[in-house]
């Protein structure tokens with residue numbers, strides 16, 4: 001039997017046991033070694049995000065290929081040979097391949113119109129039941145984007161590929177439209193402000209720093225996150241407890257950017273006031289990337305004239321295309337000795353304590369909470 005944490009509805013999570021799945025010709029079975037609690041999981045748990053139930057939660061998983069059906073590809077998404085016993089992680093979407101976005105904009109298959117996502121849209125109602133990472137096993141469907149974990153990269157760090165994919169995609173949106181020589185978009189030596197230093201904000205700081213940003217300025221009020229962000233490439237921190245008004249924060253950003261404002265602002269706090277403030281922090285002609293509002297937290301009040309007067313570019317980020325996992329793994333492997341990724345994982349729980357793991361994810365004393373099946 002396989003233990004899994006099943007979401008049944010608002011604030012109801014139950015540990016259930018399922019028979020170990022029989023692997024079909026086109027499927028595979030992954031033994032989960034790690035699964036992160038995402039920022040979305042507490043929202044699902046609290047009932048702010050509509051999902052079908054019953055649902056095994058968890059989409060940030062990594063593990064070991066335990067069984068593979070005869071038709072399941074023997075290569076990963078980068079063409080590397082794939083076999084039983086390999087350490088892997090996944091692009092968590094199962095895209096349809098047939099809608100307008102899959103056919104005409106495949107590099108943005110995050111916009112697929114018939115997309116399924118492990119741990120978010122695939123219920124546990126029917127066998128093989130196990131389509132989420134808060135479980136000892138995940139059943140891999142045909143069409144899964146499997147990536148082998150680069151050699152020398154720990155599986156626990158590989159389980160950060162999903163938040164790193166969100167972080168790098170958010171940051172990479174700042175490159176376009178991009179002609180760095182004309183001071184458009186991101187380029188080496190450009191200033192970056194990150195509003196909100198949760199896991200993804202911290203990983204975005206690491207990505208920006210690695211790409212040559214300077215200064216990387218984080219805005220945050222929680223000490224633990226501030227201390228962590230300093231180890232992940234933040235050159236400057238604007239502490240919300242010290243700079244308590246938006247005017248004070250705007251003045252500080254200008255002080256740190258030759259009086260201009262930031263070339264790039266990444267909004268990763270997910271509160272309407274932060275989006276409003278992003279327009280004050282960016283320099284004229286700069287870029288704002290909005291990532292934080294993945295759930296509906298209400299409207300911001302924006303005077304569109306500020307967008308006009310600043311001649312600013314604003315881009316949205318809806319998750320990431322599956323290919324971004326390849327980029328994330330590559331960056332994690334490249335920087336594993338530069339940034340202390342394991343320190344991000346402040347809480348670890350077995351499947352049986354999934355609810356505690358989710359509640360820890362809501363707690364400000366947590367950076368990353370992870371399920372580590374026994």
Ligand SMILES: [Zn+2]
Pocket residue numbers: 038039040059060162163
């Ligand atoms: Zn996630």
Ligand SMILES: [Zn+2]
Pocket residue numbers: 095096097098099100101102103111112113114115
């Ligand atoms: Zn599609």
